[in-house]
Amino acid sequence: MSSRRPLIIAVCIAGLAGLAGYAWYANQPRADGGGAPQAGAPQQVAGGGGQGAPVAVEVAVVQTRALADDVSAVGSLVSNESVVLRPEVSGRIEAIRFRDGEAVRRGAVLIELDAAVQRAELQQARANLTLAESNFRRTEDLFGRKFVSQSSLDDARAKLEVARASLALAQAHLARMQIRAPFDGVVGIRSVSPGDFVKDGDALINLEDIARLKVDFRLPELYLDRVRPGQALELSSDVLPGASFAATVEAIDPLVDAQGRAVRMRASLANPGMRLRPGVFARVRLILAERPEVPVVPETALVPAPGNVHFVYRVEDGKAQRVDVKTGQRRQAMVEVIEGLEAGATVVTAGQLKLRDGAAVKVAGAPAGVARVD
Incomplete structure (x- = not known):
């Protein structure tokens, strides 16, 4: 075994030398322009179809839509009037x-x-x-x-x-x-x-007025200065999937719960056909304010960045410009833009991974409008 060791070492050295020579030859420029690209040589843009070609992207136009500031909560339905007859x-x-x-x-x-x-x-x-x-x-x-x-x-x-x-x-x-x-x-x-x-006082029968219902729910105390009687809210329940009922805030408890830091509220709603019943679990969406002109973009236009921020690529004169944006509410795959964009701007909704700031773009099809936000 010791006599064969020098032979093995010699074979290994020869193999390494051969690999080094092949690597040197492969990196030499050839007459036909082949070989490895030189440093600083222009690169083809991925998906561009050629050297320096525009990147194909899909875009959408920023539009304004009516948007409501709201808050969601859960509650329970109670009868408009309820009594146990004795x-x-x-x-x-x-x-x-x-x-x-x-x-x-x-x-x-x-x-x-x-x-x-x-x-x-x-x-x-x-x-x-x-x-x-x-x-x-x-x-x-x-x-x-x-x-x-x-x-x-x-x-x-x-x-x-x-x-x-x-x-x-x-x-x-x-x-x-x-x-x-x-x-x-x-x-x-x-x-x-x-x-x-x-005997006097024995419970005989309960009587419920369910032509109208009330819903009791709680909101965090930080909303206290934004709620008032008369505000509109939407109510839904798992017992009637897909159905929505309009309700109105009737009363706000003057006492804030010191343990949960929440304020109790009561709203009333009509109950046509008596489809809802007291005791049912309900989800409520309280509308705090209505804003008629709010810029919105599709969620697909947003690109996340480090630091929990987002940016979009705005298309101007055939080039993509990176724009940092501040977002607000999200509704039905649409996002409110608080800062950074104005209505009428064109933003990229698909193909952002191939882009960089200032890159040339080619719009695939006509700019898409923004879906309506209710």
Whole structure:
């Protein structure tokens, strides 16, 4: 093995020498102009189709569109009015005058309790009132003929007033045996039946006004000076994909949550067809301000740069000029341009990777307009 080592070393040295000679020969200029390019020689522009040829790009024209300053939040839907009906007195249920989930009108009798005693008391009070009225008329006539004293007349008048008050009290007791709807709405699912004995304060049925709904949501406190009652917002829910509902801010809680640093807000909206229901999760988009003329460009025109900044290539006189821009809102693949561009400018939307500042460009097709931003 040791005798073959010098032979192996000699072969390696010869191979290295051959490679060095080939590299020297390949880098020598030849008569036909071949070989490696010389330092400083002009290079072909990638995608340009020839030495110094313009770069093919796609462009779009900066246009202005109406854009809204908005903020998004999540909330829950609640009924416009909601109540759990409870009896004021104990008693046995005599009749139920509704069907579960039925729409009822204000004042409609929903549940009747056994009111036999109260009806008897009412009849007694009416009889007492009739007697008191007769006694008062008779005493008044006798007083006019000087047969009774003033005190007798006053006593008869007082008994008449007591009889009237007793009648009103009996009517109130009887009215409490009927549970009526306090507003138009839809009743829930009952858990009682005729014949059940209920105590005063027991929950019988819920009534919900869902012709209109309210949505409660919270916003960070930094928006406090930009919100006010009457502002418009859009509402959507997963239960109705693709549907959008218009709502209006009704109230702003004067107290800011000290833990979450958020302010509670309430908006109202119409509920046609009662498609939405209380308790549903909702997404809201509150429109803070409307701006009618905002420059926008497609997202594809932006080129990211170090330092979390962006720039675009503006096309002027057939050349690409790099322009640093400050961006704002993004909506439907469009970006608001706050600084750097004005309406009417032409920017590159495809082919930026082949460009450098000042490079010649060739527009592929007519400049594209900017899609509408709602």
